Amino acid sequence: MWPVSNSLMIIYKSTDWLDALRHLSASDVIRQLLKRVFFVGIYATVITAGAAEFERLNTVIDKEFFTFLGIMLSLLMVFRTNTAYDRFYEGRRVWGELVNNCRNLAVLVNARLPADDMATRTYFARLLSNFPIALDGHLRRGVRFEKLEDATPGHVDQLRAIDHVPSCIAALIQEFFEHLLRQGVILPEHLITFQRHHETLLDVAGVCERIKGTPIPFSYSFFIKGFITVFILIMPFNLLDTYQWLTVPITMFGAYALLGVEMIGDEIEDPFGKDSNDLPLTQISNLIRANVHEIMRVELDKEVRELADLPYSVVF
Secondary structure, three states: OOOOOOOEEOOOOOOOHHHHHHOHHHOHHHHHHHHHHHHHHHHHHHHHHHHHHOHHHOOOOOHHHHHHHHHHHHHHHHHHHHHHHHHHHHHHHHHHHHHHHHHHHHHHHHHHOOOOOHHHHHHHHHHHHHHHHHHHHHHOOOOOHHHOOOOOOOHHHHHOOOOOHHHHHHHHHHHHHHHHHHHOOOOHHHHHHHHHHHHHHHHHHHHHHHHHHOOOOHHHHHHHHHHHHHHHHHHHHHHHHHHHHHHHHHHHHHHHHHHHHHHHHHHHOOOOOOOOOOOOHHHHHHHHHHHHHHHOOOOOOHHHHHHHHOOOEEOO
């Protein structure tokens, strides 16, 4: 049985506010955010105390100008958040397509193979199951070859020498279809149907590589971070004449909102990372493996099958 990582996606009911708040300390982003808000609170306290002690620090900033900056920052933050979430959603959508097409391929091949040809069934089940697992590793820190199954003796060892393992597996699947065609197990019209689902495998890989390889432009990300920093730094000066010591909690609350939205955007713009809120690719891959083996009527170890149905989402 392969070990299950301790890094898990936070699972909660979006309609249960108390349950969502209970997970507040479980998020790395929230913990980092609270540290930054704490430092902002110290800064606001120093400015407020200094303004109370030294009149020259009690600088009044034009409120209309400050409001204008707030509106501009809000527009930038909306665009930043929407762009990050679009990348997250597109990543989940294409992995949903991968699940569907792997199942469809398994159903089609299962219908054409003889029921008693367990060797061929096992070969295809393992080969197809290896694709999402290899893609998972390819998008992260490298393929974990110990999680792959040997479709044939030495199959995994041969893959270790390949740079783009998902492409190699897709090529082997195509060779398998051509072999079935030459043997007369399938007809040309069957191959055309298989091709429609097979092409989606590398299409999904290409989309994922595009998302991962095209981050938010550095200049845009840096500009927003700089804008937020300047906005938070001048916020106490705009509030001092009206709120006095209440400037400290008000500034901290404003920093919590602005920094939080920016940090969430940073986390989800790469949905294939290993943060708590990234996509659970490991569990999706295990789900595909279990489904494919079940459709092909190939036995799968109970421990491996249960990895697809854990009561939590595995991110690593």
